[in-house]
Each structure stands twice: as C-alpha cells, then as structure tokens.
Amino acid sequence: MECYMILVKVSGSARFCTVKRITNILTVVILYRGRCGLSRGITRYMVAMAISDLLVLIAHVLLREIYVYYSTNSILSRSSVCPSYIYLRIITLDYSVWLTVSFTFDRFVSICCPKIRHWYCTDRVAAVVVVSLCAQIGLKYIPFHFMYEPRFTKGDVKWGCRPRTAYFTSIGWLIFQWMTVASLSLLPFALMLILNGLTVRYIVAASRVRRHLKRGEGKDSETENRRKSIVLLFTVSGTSIVLWMTGTVTYICTRVTVNFVGVDLRSPSAVANEVGMLLIRVSSGANTTIYAMTQRKFRQEVAKVFKGLTRIIKPTILTRK
Numbered sequence: 001m002e003c004y005m006i007l008v009k010v011s012g013s014a015r016f017c018t019v020k021r022i023t024n025i026l027t028v029v030i031l032y033r034g035r036c037g038l039s040r041g042i043t044r045y046m047v048a049m050a051i052s053d054l055l056v057l058i059a060h061v062l063l064r065e066i067y068v069y070y071s072t073n074s075i076l077s078r079s080s081v082c083p084s085y086i087y088l089r090i091i092t093l094d095y096s097v098w099l100t101v102s103f104t105f106d107r108f109v110s111i112c113c114p115k116i117r118h119w120y121c122t123d124r125v126a127a128v129v130v131v132s133l134c135a136q137i138g139l140k141y142i143p144f145h146f147m148y149e150p151r152f153t154k155g156d157v158k159w160g161c162r163p164r165t166a167y168f169t170s171i172g173w174l175i176f177q178w179m180t181v182a183s184l185s186l187l188p189f190a191l192m193l194i195l196n197g198l199t200v201r202y203i204v205a206a207s208r209v210r211r212h213l214k215r216g217e218g219k220d221s222e223t224e225n226r227r228k229s230i231v232l233l234f235t236v237s238g239t240s241i242v243l244w245m246t247g248t249v250t251y252i253c254t255r256v257t258v259n260f261v262g263v264d265l266r267s268p269s270a271v272a273n274e275v276g277m278l279l280i281r282v283s284s285g286a287n288t289t290i291y292a293m294t295q296r297k298f299r300q301e302v303a304k305v306f307k308g309l310t311r312i313i314k315p316t317i318l319t320r321k
Contacts, residue, residue, distance in 0.1 A: 196237060
C-alpha cells in the first residue's frame, strides 16, 4: 500500500509534470530547427510526436492529477464540461500512439520499399499523415460526448460524469469499448511488431549481401546510416510497447472478467491500473531521452541551447548584484 501511494504521488506531482513539459518543449525547439542531421520527413514526425506527448502530459497530469484533484469545484468537474475533457484525454493518447506507428511505417518504407521511398518518405507526405491522423482520431471518438451522465447535482449545478448504464449492457457500447482498446494498444502494437520484424529481416539480408560485395573495402557508410536509423526506430517503438504493456493488459483483464476498477484503491486491479497509467505517462517523456541517447547531433544541439542560456543568465545575475 505504501508503494502504491508513492506511485500515485509521483504520477500526480507538479515537479514530474514540469520537468517533462520542459524536456518536451526543448525537444520541439531543437527538432524544429532542423540541425540534427535528419531528413525533413523524419523531423516532421518527431516534432509532431513531441507535441502530442506534451499534450498528453497537460491533459493527464497537469489537468487531471493536479488541477482537478486539488480543485474539487473546478470547471472541468462540471457535467457540461467533463465529457469534453475526457474526450480530450483519449484523443491525445491515441494520437501519440498512432504517430509512433506512422513513424515506424515511414522507416519501414524508407528501408524496405525502395520503389515507393522517393515519393512517400517526403516532408509533404509526412505533413499530410500528421494532419489526417489528427482529424481521423478526432472523429473516431465523438461517441465519448454521449456516453456520460451527471454524477450528482448540488444546488442547480450538475457535477461530475459517469458512464451511462447502457455503456455496460448495450452491445453497441461493448463493441465501441473493444474498438477503443484495439485502437489504443492492440492494433498499434501488432503493427509495430510486424513492421519492425520485416525491417530486421530485410536489413539482415541486405547487410549480408553488402558485406560480401564490399569485402576488404573498409567502412560502409550506407550500412552505418541504416544502423543509426534502426537504433532510433527500435528504441522509439520498443519503448512505447514496453511502457504501454501494463496498462493494456490491466484494461483487457478487467474487461474480460467484468471486474471494473472501483473506489477500493487497495485492490490488485486498482494498483495495477495506477501503475499502468504511471508508465503510460512516463512514455510521454521517454522520446526525449531516446533522442539524446541515440542521436549525437541532438546531444550537441542540447548542449548549444544550454550554453546559450548560460550566456544570457550570467549577465542578468551579475547586473542584479
């Protein structure tokens, strides 16, 4: 129980949210400048992923775990606003996941499909994918606006929201639930595993051929570039799968056994659900660490930013003294 309380406090702390927001904003700025040695298409995906992760942190940590938790009479707790707020949380999560899938598919096409690489792996196509994903996900979760009812009425104001009774009994809503979990985790994870598996298979076969043809010619730059791309691809998609696994398994188990997470925070299902949500929120700030670990030029740009801030801050401090 003590470990569980620590996890809850960490997931909802203002310090956790502030650090993650700063790192995501820093990532957006550095990638947007386009000085990391990456193509414009990859940069477009990475900027979109960083922005979507920032939105997840704002909606799930800053608003839900801090603002709503400590402000019992906040505007987000009103029944007229609550469904829209839940809708915002679900679309930010889904958008973040499918951007990772889109990035994985882009890298698969770039490495394994040379015939369509030149027209698909471009800045224009990446922009179309990013925008169309946003519109499609926004339309997909419109039913969230109609599945909730007020929790209670105080005075003349309706507060809170809870799923309607039909949400647990109607076949239509049951199908919608499983479509949601499939869209958030099952289908994206399956696609990433399949695409990564096919990419590995292609790279292993191509590397054997290149080693045979370039035997004794020294270092192969093409193989080295592919290796860097694969390291970035696998760390991004692999980290996403690992950090989402607990939350996905918990969601499926509680729905299959009809054992929905309730108010008893000491139950194993509630603890597993909170741990899963914590890991999902951590995944929103993991990409920045991945870029720093795998991309040398990204680390150099981060160092330049901090050096620039130091030059600005030092004269300010001296002037105040």
